[in-house]
Amino acid sequence: MKNRHLLTVAAALCASTLGLAACGGDSGEAAADGPVSLDYTWWGSQDRADRMTKAIAAFEASHPDIDINPNFTDFEGYWQKRATEAAGGGLPDVMQFDLSYLRQYAERGALLDIGELGDAVDTSTIEESLLPSGQIDGATYGVPISTNAFGHFYNPAILEQAGVAAPTGDMTWDEYDAWIREVTEKSPEGVFGSGDYTGTFWLFDTYLRQQGKQAVTEDGEIGFTKAELKEWWESTADLREDGALISAERTTQLDPKSPFGAGEAASEFSWDNFLAGYLTDTGAEKLEIVAPPTDTGDHGLFLKASMLYAIGANTEHPEAAAEFVDFMVNDPEVGAIFGTSRGIPASETQREGATFEGADAQIVAYEESIADELGESPAPLPIGFGTLESNFKRLASDINYGRYTVDEAVDQWFAEAESALQQ
Structure with a gap:
């Protein structure tokens, strides 16, 4: 969150002194002749796709120098397509990921170590015991989206x-x-x-x-x-x-x-x-x-990460991809859009943006009741x-x-x- 603010300030200073043609947008990577374009894919139902469309629109509205090319499919078809892309070295820039597949792709060099981007993705809003779900040998290949x-x-x-x-x-x-x-x-x-x-x-x-x-x-x-x-x-x-x-x-x-x-x-x-x-x-x-x-x-x-965000190692725009992941993990509006449809939001800021009622409220109450005794995630x-x-x-x-x-x-x-x- 703070990174977007700093980048915006930097862009404003750059524009006032050197002119916009010499500067990138919020991502720091946008070219003078147009915005950065990111391929983003996920699995899920049409309901998830409808919610995702709203979340992407919110991101693009606040990041006019980054365009998102969305794509989704069912769970089985999703991993078949990723396997084909990985074999050809062409994974999407940003992907929804499952805990069962993270090691397979990370150890084959197909995923970016997000930790190399510093604090571009703010994980301080996520329960510390959950973070190992996305880590292998000290490197961070996945950022938890939601929990159960x-x-x-x-x-x-x-x-x-x-x-x-x-x-x-x-x-x-x-x-x-x-x-x-x-x-x-x-x-x-x-x-x-x-x-x-x-x-x-x-x-x-x-x-x-x-x-x-x-x-x-x-x-x-x-x-x-x-x-x-x-x-x-x-x-x-x-x-x-x-x-x-x-x-x-x-x-x-x-x-x-x-x-x-x-x-x-x-x-x-x-x-x-x-x-x-x-x-x-x-x-x-x-x-x-x-x-x-x-x-x-x-x-x-x-807490188990019910799903994570990952960035393809082959992306040409790692900073812009991190901007997108940070927004999708932390922005309160995104939390309000998804509610608990993907599980309880992993980020505290997104939980604050969501409204929990009925069964959702009961799940939140259960996780709060066990919060003091939670061990490290797998x-x-x-x-x-x-x-x-x-x-x-x-x-x-x-x-x-x-x-x-x-x-x-x-x-x-x-x-x-x-x-x-x-x-």
């Missing part, structure tokens, strides 16, 4: 019908398992306390963080042992055998809804920005979020992470189906992880 945090959702209507007290944020894992059993026993047939939560990779990461570890290290390596994964997958064995958890068969039948979203499970763990979707799926008037269980007093929580994920995560879920389901023993599933996951990380 992991939470424990529950449906108060199901609990009221069962006559069971609501879960709390200070439960131990054993207490939570006992709570699941009680809800299942006291609920009508076909309603359970939970599905098998051990199939969720990010919940396993949360569990490890409660013990001072992480599922993925800062170096992008696997941060846990076979014994630790075995202990995790075996922790719900009694609940599975006793029928206290919704079955794998029924879970598959409900897809694409989750057991919780379908109203057949009283609780579920997921990212807090799933709240609006859960409300739509269940038709419930109210759903609640608390912190996950813990045996250590540390909930292992952190570093950019290893190349092949998507395969690791999907295999984790698949093999946990195979345990439920009886296709693998826990030992067999653990061995299979580590073998597949080794192969994925070598690619």
